[in-house]
Amino acid sequence: MTEPMPVDEAPHQDLTKNKKKPPKAEIPVPPEIVTAYLIVRAAAMGVLGAAPASLEWTLPSVSLLQRTYLKEPGTAKFSIHVGKKMGLDCLKLELCCEDNNAYSSQQLWHAIQDAANELIAANLPIHLYEMSLANLLTLYGSVVLDGSHNLKKMNPETILTVATLAEYLVAVIPPGVPLATTGAIAHIELDLVQCHVSAGKKARKADVTLKFHVDYDGTNTTAADATPVTTTNTQPPPYNAAWFESNIRFSQGLALYEMVQKNASHVVESEPAAAVLARTTDPLDPDGKYNDDDEEDDEMVVNVEEVKGKIDYNKLVSQFGSTLITDDLLERLQQQCRIPLHRFLRRGIFFSHRDLDTLLTCMEKGQPLYLYTGRGPSSESMHLGHLIPFLFTKWLQDAFDVPLVIQMTDDEKFIFKGTYDEQTGDNLDYFANLTIENAKDIIACGFDPNKTFLFSDLDYVGRMYPNIVRIWKAVTTNTVNGIFGFDGSSNTGKISFPAIQAAPSFASSFPTVLQADRSSDMLCLIPCAIDQDPYFRMTRDVAHKLVHKKHGLAGKPALIHSKFFPPLQGASGKMSSSDENSAVFLTDSAEDIERKIREHAFSGGQETKAMQQELGADLEVDVSYQWLKFFLDDDNELARIGADYSSGSGEYWSTGKVKQRLVQVLHGLVGAHQERRAQITDEDVRKWMHERSLV
Numbered sequence: 001m002t003e004p005m006p007v008d009e010a011p012h013q014d015l016t017k018n019k020k021k022p023p024k025a026e027i028p029v030p031p032e033i034v035t036a037y038l039i040v041r042a043a044a045m046g047v048l049g050a051a052p053a054s055l056e057w058t059l060p061s062v063s064l065l066q067r068t069y070l071k072e073p074g075t076a077k078f079s080i081h082v083g084k085k086m087g088l089d090c091l092k093l094e095l096c097c098e099d100n101n102a103y104s105s106q107q108l109w110h111a112i113q114d115a116a117n118e119l120i121a122a123n124l125p126i127h128l129y130e131m132s133l134a135n136l137l138t139l140y141g142s143v144v145l146d147g148s149h150n151l152k153k154m155n156p157e158t159i160l161t162v163a164t165l166a167e168y169l170v171a172v173i174p175p176g177v178p179l180a181t182t183g184a185i186a187h188i189e190l191d192l193v194q195c196h197v198s199a200g201k202k203a204r205k206a207d208v209t210l211k212f213h214v215d216y217d218g219t220n221t222t223a224a225d226a227t228p229v230t231t232t233n234t235q236p237p238p239y240n241a242a243w244f245e246s247n248i249r250f251s252q253g254l255a256l257y258e259m260v261q262k263n264a265s266h267v268v269e270s271e272p273a274a275a276v277l278a279r280t281t282d283p284l285d286p287d288g289k290y291n292d293d294d295e296e297d298d299e300m301v302v303n304v305e306e307v308k309g310k311i312d313y314n315k316l317v318s319q320f321g322s323t324l325i326t327d328d329l330l331e332r333l334q335q336q337c338r339i340p341l342h343r344f345l346r347r348g349i350f351f352s353h354r355d356l357d358t359l360l361t362c363m364e365k366g367q368p369l370y371l372y373t374g375r376g377p378s379s380e381s382m383h384l385g386h387l388i389p390f391l392f393t394k395w396l397q398d399a400f401d402v403p404l405v406i407q408m409t410d411d412e413k414f415i416f417k418g419t420y421d422e423q424t425g426d427n428l429d430y431f432a433n434l435t436i437e438n439a440k441d442i443i444a445c446g447f448d449p450n451k452t453f454l455f456s457d458l459d460y461v462g463r464m465y466p467n468i469v470r471i472w473k474a475v476t477t478n479t480v481n482g483i484f485g486f487d488g489s490s491n492t493g494k495i496s497f498p499a500i501q502a503a504p505s506f507a508s509s510f511p512t513v514l515q516a517d518r519s520s521d522m523l524c525l526i527p528c529a530i531d532q533d534p535y536f537r538m539t540r541d542v543a544h545k546l547v548h549k550k551h552g553l554a555g556k557p558a559l560i561h562s563k564f565f566p567p568l569q570g571a572s573g574k575m576s577s578s579d580e581n582s583a584v585f586l587t588d589s590a591e592d593i594e595r596k597i598r599e600h601a602f603s604g605g606q607e608t609k610a611m612q613q614e615l616g617a618d619l620e621v622d623v624s625y626q627w628l629k630f631f632l633d634d635d636n637e638l639a640r641i642g643a644d645y646s647s648g649s650g651e652y653w654s655t656g657k658v659k660q661r662l663v664q665v666l667h668g669l670v671g672a673h674q675e676r677r678a679q680i681t682d683e684d685v686r687k688w689m690h691e692r693s694l695v
């Protein structure tokens with residue numbers, strides 16, 4: 001918003017009132033993208049049997065075409081708002097797909113994709129027309145508009161361009177974009193990971209979000225094919241009732257519909273949301289009005305290999321399709337616990353989940369549970385950030401008194417980061433040894449030795465092999481590549497690895513440790529940082545293939561996700577072991593800790609004493625305060641520190657005072673950790689890693 005803008009393009013609205021960015025007409029949409037968008041939109045309507053929207057709606061039924069093509073050429077994304085009934089049908093489709101062994105959850109997206117490619121193959125004519133808004137509203141209603149049009153602000157005389165795609169679709173398109181012919185599109189592929197249905201239990205409507213990729217950039221289209229559609233008529237297109245009918249127009253849709261009918265009995269009508277792959281509506285944006293703008297999260301990168309930028313957790317939850325933890329859920333959780341809720345829960349550090357509610361219901365019925373977490377041993381010394389999931393897992397074990405399995409993915413770290421040298425060979429052994437060293441830090445967190453099994457993949461993987469093979473068979477390379485961003489040049493270990501991280505989610509991977517086979521009812525709960533979620537989304541998609549039909553969660557592991565522990569330099573992104581000064585390591589001396597906090601912890605305080613006393617500190621960006629939130633257990637004291645520091649008065653009025661308190665807390669924590677760790681021998685590690693029954 002600070003960019004200078006040529007006067008004649010300056011936006012006319014008052015931007016200070018409206019958080020939305022200025023109109024983006026400057027960079028035109030590639031013609032092929034708009035064409036593909038029309039095709040995907042038509043295909044989706046025809047598969048779902050949706051009319052664009054009922055005519056009395058004043059809201060457009062289709063949200064803005066998102067400009068993902070700016071960063072990922074050839075892609076775009078949009079959402080169709082569908083009514084409640086339609087949304088429930090979509091959910092049912094997903095439910096059936098997920099809960100019925102015969103179908104994969106991606107069936108819906110495949111159906112739309114196939115229908116889209118059929119439309120391309122048919123080389124249907126596209127026609128363009130120009131007409132005034134007033135005219136258009138009288139003829140067709142607002143349903144031909146999309147999210148870029150704000151009816152309230154538009155002048156009825158505005159001239160709009162309308163495109164028609166045979167009897168399948170009529171829609172307004174961005175002004176001044178020449179459309180490509182359908183023949184110019186070689187192929188459309190839906191992004192199976194990004195496509196989703198969101199409909200809350202109480203939502204009055206649902207969204208179907210579709211992200212697609214189109215092959216067109218010269219290499220895939222011939223010059224002749226790429227001829228733009230130029231025929232512009234000033235006469236409105238002849239009215240075609242078919243555009244507005246809600247019926248299934250494509251065979252792919254019929255096949256799905258039949259499946260829904262057949263499997264309707266599997267669907268829990270009363271509680272669709274709980275059983276679905278926990279899709280949520282963005283709580284900050286229940287109508288999806290603002291999440292159309294991908295550019296707002298420009299710098300946020302969260303995936304299994306990288307976390308950077310300012311993290312918008314609400315956005316992450318809506319992107320990943322997990323669910324925020326509510327106070328109600330915390331109350332239910334507390335009822336199942338033997339001890340008070342951990343501060344990580346009280347303070348929203350573990351903030352998101354999948355199926356935790358259903359898990360609690362199963363637990364209330366007395367079904368058994370085990371915990372699963374893990375660590376990729378990538379450096380000798382772990383830092384405070386690495387400790388978070390383990391501290392929490394220890395609390396979960398105490399709270400539920402249940403078995404715990406901890407996977408050490410030395411294989412993963414070698415596959416992703418290992419080296420090979422002509423002279424000295426590879427460094428697989430290095431990672432295997434790190435497992436032992438890291439295991440000591442993990443054991444030092446205080447788990448119950450009789451209820452905890454630590455294992456190295458290199459060592460234990462054979463026991464899980466039957467399940468790994470099942471997962472391999474159930475997941476395609478395309479899916480793995482789509483989820484993790486691998487491609488044909490990635491080593492085959494990378495593509496195979498996700499199944500290995502998935503396998504411990506199934507009790508039957510632990511025939512001795514959990515005394516489980518495929519008939520086991522054991523539920524699995526996985527505490528992890530949210531960047532690990534993609535592994536388990538994949539796991540949950542195929543879970544039903546690995547368990548018996550009556551498993552309480554249909555075999556799916558439940559998840560509870562944490563936020564990232566902020567690095568010393570600032571409360572965004574994740575801490576890195578490679579930058580010595582961005583983290584406090586578990587091996588740091590008391591002096592190291594003090595120096596790092598004093599010199600490197602980013603301060604949200606003001607520059608001068610007078611200013612600090614007048615304005616107070618910004619707690620959100622202040623690393624010392626944020627770290628206290630993770631480690632200072634006393635709620636009252638934390639509240640006092642927060643109140644003092646943010647107002648610049650009282651005992652903790654300054655950064656120095658807050659840092660001093662943090663240093664004390666960390667000295668206690670790290671000191672005690674080091675003492676416990678020093679007691680742990682290689683022989684102890686061997687015992688913890690010995691395959692034995694925990695139940």
Ligand code: TRP
Pocket residue numbers: 372373374375376377407409412501526527528529532
């Ligand atoms: N991939 C994780 C890492 O790099 C390690 C891991 C394996 C894990 N299984 C897990 C983490 C289960 C959380 C839960 O650290």
